[in-house]
Amino acid sequence: MPLSDADLIARVLVFSDRHAFSELVKRNQSSLRGFLRGLSKGDHALADDLAQETLIEAYRSLRKFEGGSTFNTWLLGIAYNRFRGHMRRNREEPVDMSLELDQPSDGATSNPHPSSDIGQDLDAAMATLRPEEQVALRLCYCEGLSHEEAAVLMGCPLGTLKTHILRAKAHLRSLLDAYA
Amino acid sequence: MDADDSKLSKLMKSCKTEYIEDAGFTSRVMAALPSDRRIAGNRRLLLLLASLLLSVPLSLFLAGPGFLPGLLAQVRLSIERPVLVLPGLSLGILPVACFALGLVVAASLGFGFVRRVLR
Numbered sequence: 001m002p003l004s005d006a007d008l009i010a011r012v013l014v015f016s017d018r019h020a021f022s023e024l025v026k027r028n029q030s031s032l033r034g035f036l037r038g039l040s041k042g043d044h045a046l047a048d049d050l051a052q053e054t055l056i057e058a059y060r061s062l063r064k065f066e067g068g069s070t071f072n073t074w075l076l077g078i079a080y081n082r083f084r085g086h087m088r089r090n091r092e093e094p095v096d097m098s099l100e101l102d103q104p105s106d107g108a109t110s111n112p113h114p115s116s117d118i119g120q121d122l123d124a125a126m127a128t129l130r131p132e133e134q135v136a137l138r139l140c141y142c143e144g145l146s147h148e149e150a151a152v153l154m155g156c157p158l159g160t161l162k163t164h165i166l167r168a169k170a171h172l173r174s175l176l177d178a179y180a
Numbered sequence: 181m182d183a184d185d186s187k188l189s190k191l192m193k194s195c196k197t198e199y200i201e202d203a204g205f206t207s208r209v210m211a212a213l214p215s216d217r218r219i220a221g222n223r224r225l226l227l228l229l230a231s232l233l234l235s236v237p238l239s240l241f242l243a244g245p246g247f248l249p250g251l252l253a254q255v256r257l258s259i260e261r262p263v264l265v266l267p268g269l270s271l272g273i274l275p276v277a278c279f280a281l282g283l284v285v286a287a288s289l290g291f292g293f294v295r296r297v298l299r
Contacts, residue, residue: 025205025209029206033205048205052209055209122192172188
């Protein structure tokens with residue numbers, strides 16, 4: 001029977017079991033890298049670098065994990081802070097909200113026809129959101145966190161989080177309706 | 181508006197990020213991890229002990245050449261003539277307390293200095 005995340009974390013803390021941490025990384029790498037790829041608009045190299053930094057920080061700060069949320073959620077919180085730090089250092093421009101739904105983020109030739117897959121359209125639409133709005137939506141809908149949990153993870157007031165979600169959903173509706 | 185919101189919410193909840201193959205990512209992370217936490221803990225203990233050992237001769241040196249004979253004389257006196265009265269007891273214990281305090285301060289300073297140097 002495979003060990004739970006809590007058991008693996010205990011093994012890392014008590015026995016400095018690196019194999020246990022390796023197992024934690026394997027279980028959470030896909031979710032973490034996917035989350036960061038969404039924030040970095042498809043820049044896979046940047047997302048993987050940030051994911052690696054996130055996991056190293058998680059290893060160093062493992063004692064601070066209190067178990068109030070899942071380990072994956074805790075990782076996403078660290079990842080979001082890492083991403084914000086990266087944005088501040090690089091002083092990137094805010095996401096262009098007028099970016100069309102079918103414009104790929106990697107700079108390849110744009111496809112004038114919308115995708116027939118609504119999931120891909122949703123992913124592309126979410127990539128046009130501001131990072132904090134995208135994170136708020138992902139945490140509350142894709143990761144299943146409550147608004148309160150997501151607000152704590154993002155380090156913002158509950159009202160601010162709800163505003164992010166409202167604005168993000170309004171923008172998504174307008175983009176998705178354009179291709180309905 | 182409510183129906184659209186409900187539809188969007190359902191769509192959002194059904195979103196599943198495509199699985200990303202590991203492709204060596206975990207190995208790279210493990211290679212980049214800091215050294216063993218247990219070894220780091222032992223290193224801290226060794227530094228503390230080394231600082232403590234270094235602080236003993238340093239404290240004696242700073243206290244002056246007559247300190248150690250005087251301290252031993254005080255301790256011998258306290259044993260030969262045990263003092264039960266509080267003021268007498270505090271006189272006898274004073275050099276010992278100062279010495280112990282000096283040890284603690286020197287060890288703390290030394291430990292902090294060595295940590296900064298080795299970081």
